Amino acid sequence: MTAKSLMKQATQTVTYDIEKIRDDFPILKQQVNGKPLVYLDNGATAQKPQQVIEVLDQYYREYNSNIHRGVHTLSEKATGAYEAARLKIKNFINAESIQQVILTSGTTASINLVAQSYGRSTLKQGDEIIITEMEHHSNIVPWQMLCEQTGAKLKVVPINDKGELIMEEYESLLNDRTRLVAVVHISNALGTINPVEDIIKLAHNRGIPVLLDGAQAVPHCPVDVQALDCDFYCFSGHKLFGPTGTGVLYGKKALLESMPPWQGGGDMIRTVRFDETTYNDLPYKFEAGTPDIAGVIGTGAAIDYVSAIGMDNIAHYESELLAYATEIMSAIDGLTLVGTADNKAGILSFVMKDIHPHDIGTILDQHGVAIRTGHHCAMPVMERYEIPATARASLALYNTRDDIDHLVEAINNVRKVFA
Amino acid sequence: MSIDMKDLYQDVIVDHNRTPRNFGKIDHADVSLEGYNPLCGDRLTLYIKFDNDTITDISFDGSGCAISVASASLMTEALKGKTTEQAEKVFNDFHHLITDEEPELDIEKFGKLAALAGVRDYPSRIKCASLCWHTLNGLLEGNRSSITTE
Ligand SMILES: Cc1ncc(COP(=O)(O)O)c(C=O)c1O
Numbered sequence: 099m100t101a102k103s104l105m106k107q108a109t110q111t112v113t114y115d116i117e118k119i120r121d122d123f124p125i126l127k128q129q130v131n132g133k134p135l136v137y138l139d140n141g142a143t144a145q146k147p148q149q150v151i152e153v154l155d156q157y158y159r160e161y162n163s164n165i166h167r168g169v170h171t172l173s174e175k176a177t178g179a180y181e182a183a184r185l186k187i188k189n190f191i192n193a194e195s196i197q198q199v200i201l202t203s204g205t206t207a208s209i210n211l212v213a214q215s216y217g218r219s220t221l222k223q224g225d226e227i228i229i230t231e232m233e234h235h236s237n238i239v240p241w242q243m244l245c246e247q248t249g250a251k252l253k254v255v256p257i258n259d260k261g262e263l264i265m266e267e268y269e270s271l272l273n274d275r276t277r278l279v280a281v282v283h284i285s286n287a288l289g290t291i292n293p294v295e296d297i298i299k300l301a302h303n304r305g306i307p308v309l310l311d312g313a314q315a316v317p318h319c320p321v322d323v324q325a326l327d328c329d330f331y332c333f334s335g336h337k338l339f340g341p342t343g344t345g346v347l348y349g350k351k352a353l354l355e356s357m358p359p360w361q362g363g364g365d366m367i368r369t370v371r372f373d374e375t376t377y378n379d380l381p382y383k384f385e386a387g388t389p390d391i392a393g394v395i396g397t398g399a400a401i402d403y404v405s406a407i408g409m410d411n412i413a414h415y416e417s418e419l420l421a422y423a424t425e426i427m428s429a430i431d432g433l434t435l436v437g438t439a440d441n442k443a444g445i446l447s448f449v450m451k452d453i454h455p456h457d458i459g460t461i462l463d464q465h466g467v468a469i470r471t472g473h474h475c476a477m478p479v480m481e482r483y484e485i486p487a488t489a490r491a492s493l494a495l496y497n498t499r500d501d502i503d504h505l506v507e508a509i510n511n512v513r514k515v516f517a
Numbered sequence: 518m519s520i521d522m523k524d525l526y527q528d529v530i531v532d533h534n535r536t537p538r539n540f541g542k543i544d545h546a547d548v549s550l551e552g553y554n555p556l557c558g559d560r561l562t563l564y565i566k567f568d569n570d571t572i573t574d575i576s577f578d579g580s581g582c583a584i585s586v587a588s589a590s591l592m593t594e595a596l597k598g599k600t601t602e603q604a605e606k607v608f609n610d611f612h613h614l615i616t617d618e619e620p621e622l623d624i625e626k627f628g629k630l631a632a633l634a635g636v637r638d639y640p641s642r643i644k645c646a647s648l649c650w651h652t653l654n655g656l657l658e659g660n661r662s663s664i665t666t667e
Binding site for chain 2: 453456471472473480
């Protein structure tokens with residue numbers, strides 16, 4: 099590391115005001131089962147800062163109305179706020195234009211949109227789609243459905259014991275029949291940060307487009323879709339400290355323009371006659387019906403919030419926290435971390451000898467520690483490690499070493515119950 | 518450890534999880550059925566041998582959380598020697614015990630099974646405790662394919 103980047107890191111650490119950040123999240127101040135809440139289920143959904151909650155409240159109190167269709171003052175105000183949020187999202191991921199920012203109900207909807215519009219209009223019998231063994235079900239099932247509809251085949255890149263993609267296998271799966279590569283940017287079950295730049299370059303060498311599932315990446319590291327050169331990028335607002343019910347599909351313009359609409363309805367049309375309907379321009383072509391207006395405006399506020407802290411700062415803070423957690427959790431007798439990739443984000447999936455993850459989850463909850471247990475919508479990952487489930491602690495920008503210490507203390511209590 | 522936790526993970530449960538009774542396949546069982554809880558991946562198979570209407574032998578194997586394994590272990594203990602009619606009655610009573618807010622049941626008569634009453638306060642865990650029971654019910658109703666809690 100150069101002296102300059104060390105300096106930068108030093109100042110970053112200094113300016114990260116964790117007290118102030120925690121103070122912004124009202125939900126964190128409560129007690130659960132008589133203990134202060136330690137929220138470590140951020141991979142499932144993140145908590146919302148005051149700044150987001152206030153924006154939702156203000157919308158419903160002051161200017162709730164439908165967008166893109168009223169001439170009245172409230173509607174114009176709502177439309178303005180909604181489109182301003184789209185612009186914030188565009189800048190946040192560095193998209194070229196707002197036309198490439200399609201607002202959906204979540205990552206799942208974004209992926210299904212690509213599968214049913216792009217996939218269904220271009221794939222044929224014998225074509226191939228490449229995914230990986232570590233995908234969330236939402237980046238598996240839409241492609242399986244597409245394969246059923248078109249006769250295309252799904253190819254799966256395997257992972258190694260650490261939970262890293264085996265890149266040689268990926269390369270050997272790429273061929274003349276490959277029509278799309280769909281890969282998770284950061285794995286929700288293992289925490290692996292995939293080498294997406296390499297994945298994209300290798301696919302592009304053969305002219306194959308790449309979709310990235312960024313649900314777990316966007317809240318934790320800077321994402322620049324132009325630098326990545328990905329063809330589609332999908333994420334959810336609720337994991338990014340915004341409200342539930344919002345999501346984003348970014349796409350390259352030429353691709354989006356060539357794609358037929360997916361769902362039909364209001365807003366996505368220009369003119370409707372019984373003998374012919376013409377469609378609206380991007381991005382509205384893909385936005386049928388009344389969207390989650392408050393949710394989108396709230397997601398814009400969430401982007402303002404994380405941008406003010408700085409995604410680089412957040413990534414740096416979380417990686418230090420991850421290193422701390424990894425070290426002390428690895429030292430717990432009988433505990434095994436599942437997912438130990440060299441390049442990892444703040445997700446700690448673990449199993450304990452002779453203790454089922456659900457029992458861990460219930461006992462931790464009694465200590466005020468919220469984690470997730472189960473298969474994390476990634477059953478193939480569980481199968482790969484031959485385990486029914488894991489317990490998973492997932493970090494966010496407001497977690498502290500104190501939270502990790504509470505987690506470890508609660509885990510030690512689990513061991514006592516079953517001793 | 519908090520008092521509440523003691524209520525769920527009572528000694529009986531911890532013990533039956535660590536050393537489950539009637540664990541393992543019965544060779545030449547008259548019936549067997551797999552129960553699966555997709556939410557947690559618990560997977561138990563129940564084996565029963567009958568003499569007319571009487572359960573002469575009952576066992577299970579598979580894997581699951583402490584609650585589901587202990588429940589299966591306690592269930593097999595409770596049902597050995599019972600008639601199918603009696604077993605159905607125990608199934609119904611047990612169901613009320615773990616799901617009713619204030620069950621109008623004589624807790625005494627449940628014997629060791631009463632140790633599972635605590636799951637009532639943990640809604641996400643009721644399925645764990647009831648997996649083996651639903652499998653039993655499936656068997657008694659003549660179901661031979663497989664049972665899921667969904
Ligand atoms: C990696 C990954 N992809 C996709 C999703 C689906 O996101 P959503 O449920 O918001 O559509 C999730 C959420 O759990 C995820 O972690």
